[in-house]
Amino acid sequence: MLIDNLISSVGRMADHVLHGRIVGVLGMMVEIGGVQRALSVGDRVTIIARGDRRVPAEIVGFKGERALAMPFGTLDGVGLGCRAEIAQTDPVIYPHESWLGRVVGSMGEPIDDLGPLNAGQIAYPLRNAPPPAHQRQRVAGKIDMGVRALNQFLTCCQGQRMGIFAGSGVGKSVLLSMIARYTSADVIVIGLIGERGREVQDFIHDDLGPEGLARSVLVVATSDQPPLMRRQAAYLTLSVAEYFRDQGKNVLCLMDSVTRFAMAQREIGLSVGEPPASKGYTPSVFAELPRLLERAGPGLRGSGSITGLFTVLVEGDDHNEPISDAVRGILDGHIVLERAIADRGRYPAINILRSVSRVMPGCNNDDEKRGGRPRPANARGLRGYGGNDPARRLSPRLGP
Numbered sequence: 001m002l003i004d005n006l007i008s009s010v011g012r013m014a015d016h017v018l019h020g021r022i023v024g025v026l027g028m029m030v031e032i033g034g035v036q037r038a039l040s041v042g043d044r045v046t047i048i049a050r051g052d053r054r055v056p057a058e059i060v061g062f063k064g065e066r067a068l069a070m071p072f073g074t075l076d077g078v079g080l081g082c083r084a085e086i087a088q089t090d091p092v093i094y095p096h097e098s099w100l101g102r103v104v105g106s107m108g109e110p111i112d113d114l115g116p117l118n119a120g121q122i123a124y125p126l127r128n129a130p131p132p133a134h135q136r137q138r139v140a141g142k143i144d145m146g147v148r149a150l151n152q153f154l155t156c157c158q159g160q161r162m163g164i165f166a167g168s169g170v171g172k173s174v175l176l177s178m179i180a181r182y183t184s185a186d187v188i189v190i191g192l193i194g195e196r197g198r199e200v201q202d203f204i205h206d207d208l209g210p211e212g213l214a215r216s217v218l219v220v221a222t223s224d225q226p227p228l229m230r231r232q233a234a235y236l237t238l239s240v241a242e243y244f245r246d247q248g249k250n251v252l253c254l255m256d257s258v259t260r261f262a263m264a265q266r267e268i269g270l271s272v273g274e275p276p277a278s279k280g281y282t283p284s285v286f287a288e289l290p291r292l293l294e295r296a297g298p299g300l301r302g303s304g305s306i307t308g309l310f311t312v313l314v315e316g317d318d319h320n321e322p323i324s325d326a327v328r329g330i331l332d333g334h335i336v337l338e339r340a341i342a343d344r345g346r347y348p349a350i351n352i353l354r355s356v357s358r359v360m361p362g363c364n365n366d367d368e369k370r371g372g373r374p375r376p377a378n379a380r381g382l383r384g385y386g387g388n389d390p391a392r393r394l395s396p397r398l399g400p
């Protein structure tokens, strides 16, 4: 396998390299001169800093005759006259079945000390387009979320996209981890975007456990990483989910949180000089959100689906703040967690009346719509809703 990896890496190497020169540095923005005509927004460059340190960067805009690049790392040692190498390929990853059970960083590199990752044969662009709307399958077939309150009141279908909306500390991450542990999905792709580093280990050891990890891929970019890294981790999460969807799997894609993705895009937008609109979020944030979230959903005929669950940090508990409002308008339902319910010690603090699953009417039968219990699993040949197992209703991390 190592030889295969080497052969395919060599095959992908560029036959020539173009160089530009650094002509300005302002904050996190690097201006490159000389090659702007060979570049377009989203292209990759590698800045060669003093001491031969290589800093990957992405083109985020143009100003006059200069290309503006933002680095994926720190700019230590980068000065006027440094070289910038232009990559000949689009940013793509080569996911592989063996990525299951692994933890990867924003660049698709392994960060779990389990050795190199195998590369697959098919390239998945990080900023892939969603499948054409008219060729997509319809959202169909229930998915067991493993949490009774959700299964009963906010039933979700395979290929549906839901948001978990709550203020800080109300229980979004814990609810997400409950779902990751108990869901019936074939594969789980989890993107921890811009959140706490501590939560990564908690997620792996306490929430997923060895069994859960074996069917999961974790993509991690913690809050201390540069905005480009955080944004790219969100794209990468969807690209990995798309790979498994194309393998015919029903994928559950969990992202904690899409607000941090929006914040990363805001940082990038403001650095390039975009005008701040509501709450400082720039127009590109509202363009990027649907591009990201639409990638989840049912696949083409013959492939699987990506059921998406995205957490949204509702700033100041104001459910009409711009990101909550925009995301709610894009997704197929919202699960609202309420601080007042959490304060009473009732978890998960779902406010059923304020939450909606927009495809629920189509996925329940008449008996279930009248309020009957979901039918026993075996009758449909599907996995059930957890029977009487009390653990299904309680936090796996915190116990009864």
Ligand SMILES: Nc1ncnc2c1ncn2[C@@H]1O[C@H](COP(=O)(O)OP(=O)(O)OP(=O)(O)O)[C@@H](O)[C@H]1O
Residues within 6 Å of the ligand: 166, 167, 168, 169, 170, 171, 172, 173, 174, 175, 313, 347, 348, 394, 395, 398
């Ligand atoms: N299901 C639960 N059972 C018991 N306690 C819970 C549950 N969910 C959340 N909590 C309590 O709420 C705290 C915060 O939860 P969590 O980290 O999930 O919040 P969050 O909404 O993700 O916050 P942030 O926006 O800051 O990331 C937990 O540490 C725990 O004390």
Ligand SMILES: [Mg+2]
Residues within 6 Å of the ligand: 172, 173, 174, 195, 256
């Ligand atoms: Mg959280």
